[in-house]
Amino acid sequence: MTTPISNPLALIAELTHRCPLHCVYCSNPLELQARANELSTEIWSRVFREASSYGVLQADFTGGEPLARPDLVELVRAARAAGLYVSLITSGMPLDEARLNALVEAGLDHMQLSFQAAREDLANEICGTKAYAQKLRVLDWLKRHRVALTLNFVIHRRNIDQIEEMLALAESSSATRVEFANVQYYGWAFANREHLLPAREQLTRSVDLLKHAEERLRGKIRVEFVVSDYYAKFPKACMGGWGRKLMLITPSGDALPCHAAQIIPGLKFENVKERSLREIWERSEAFQKFRGENWMQEPCRSCDRREQDFGGCRCQAFLLAGDAAATDPVCSLAPQRSKVDAILAEINPLAATENSGKPDWLYRPNPA
């Protein structure tokens, strides 16, 4: 196929893997990058200029915790000066009001503040630290700024029954958008899956609630939710398709097609210190590997949905089927769907009866 490759639309900038929180579903890889390997302010600024001139519209600053970078205000300014729309995906700590003012003045467009639950005890349990009170302070400061605010809740078995309280928190804030994203099972979340995966009944109830909330809050708050794909009939269009829309840069400068791509054996990643974004996007082996349809196996290859979901998630195919080119096993048409059904069958009785005891979590540590 000779379809021209269109440019990426968003750059996910993982500025650091350092983080004061230790969330049990962190999307960072199990092997975290040390501070000594992080890209400098100058290199990031050059990457933002390259991205913008290549057609990228948005930069999502994430981590770890981006606030752990002492040069964050400078990085926001550099990305704005390059012409990008700047989102900060953050836990809200460490942050004080003066630094928030500086970020907004530097041109921050959008802040996505994460909450681990709607109640302090559970929130602190999930992130392994006392972060909840600080988050409420940040919410309060944000009322005085013209910046878009999204509240983000990562949903799992332990907090899925707090959705009404989460909505109330969003309504009491200046948020124009609220995200309920069920945990996706990679990295730390994969390791903690048996304690995180909700029961089917819990999921069904939450979807009903959120559909009502979406209607009720229309024009006030945009409600978005992502269900757990283990319960879905068809897989998610992971990253909007491999190498189609998004490019992720790790703290040390490796360019990845998605957060978890490093788990796929044999993939080689180029680094922004050595190659331009355009070269990496258009020619690197890693971005070509699962782009388009030629790599697909049956049933994807002849499936009508292949341009909607692109065969689902490559990392999940590797994790669950042992083959990154297989149909995502969460798909009801996948030859390996029985593996997902077996996991659900094992977890559902557990999830339905378990009560408030604190599970034996594997917490994400902080890198050097």
Next chain:
Amino acid sequence: MTPDPNSYPRLAPGCRLGENNQQRVLLMPERALRLNGPSLEIVSRCDGKHTVKEIIGELQKIYSQALPERVEQDILGYLGLLHDQRALDFT
């Protein structure tokens, strides 16, 4: 929702016009909308200084070959859509 003709639409916090490769876009959290012709004419007037009624009047002049009622309906529909996306506030 259908906007009140006497209200003043303005871009919500974190929503702004941008440009890339000569394409004007409306940038907002996690999303960007391409703006062409009429949509660009509408959004560039959502500055808190034009009422909905004034925007309709100005576009009816620009697109004088189109049916005025049609122009009005299209604008109200588009403003309602942007409001649902939380790209607009009305004051």
